[in-house]
Amino acid sequence: MSKTLRHLVDPLDLTLEETLRLLDLADDVADHGDAYAHKCDGKILATLFYEPSTRTRLSFESAMMRLGGKVLGFSNASSSSAAKGESVADTARMISCYADIVAMRHNKEGAPRVASMYSTIPVINAGDGGHQHPTQTLTDLLTIRREKKRLDNLTIGLCGDLKFGRTVHSLIKSLVRCENIRFVFISPEELHVPSYIIEEVVKPSGCEYKEVRTMDEVLPELDVLYMTRVQRERFFNEEDYIRLKDSYILDAEKMKLASENLIVMHPLPRVNEIAVEVDDDPRAKYFVQAQNGVYVRMALILMLLGIEPGLFKVESTC
């Protein structure tokens, strides 16, 4: 096998074929976890989190531990040398000496890309500002595929903060590669999908899409409803956040309008956008989605480290 260093900074760093192979591996990890318990014995994952996180960081750490590996890192920029002014490039060089693979979350768009240019170990983008979140996308794809049994011929509603929501940007980027995906973008005017995503990603793909301001009229036509939180930390002023934060609230009454085959997803954390009463609806899949995050991260670690095939060329040895 010829191995060149691979990173996952943008969802398109994996081809569709590689993405599907990774989901296959994640399915196997979900079904036969014990078989993977020692695959990463002796390996170290570094989690460098300059921004808050619960699920992403802990699911990465859980993933590595379930593979038999160890973890080190920080969950707060103020406890790292960033507080002394160290550059991302220097931190990436250092961490390459201490770990075998690194997951980085940063408030600055592009920071994980910079890290990947200086690192000698695989770098995984665990969310960069309002930009991308490719491992959440893998989690979302696995959830859709496990629940709907397909990744094509779907009408997908994305609702909430489509402007700052990085999970939305990454999911759109990855899904446009699947057959016959139709998007329904549900957001207030101020939080609509960035025009670069519409112009450079959605339109060239030929995927059908529409933008609407209210949820009720489109609920019956959706196969998937992907709810998102209004991203308070990315607003310039608190007044705008307060005005927009409760734009959409999915509750039991609204769920009556939806198809019985709908699945409701959310990358979490939720604030008010899904009423707690929806949790008991069998169509609510956001906690299953969070569980799937561990399986895809286990699969990703295994593939980026070359322990499981799928990302590197197999060369004939004759």
Ligand code: NCD
């Ligand atoms: C998301 C994120 O960090 O972008 N959370 C996550 O990783 N599951 C969504 C959010 O914070 O709203």
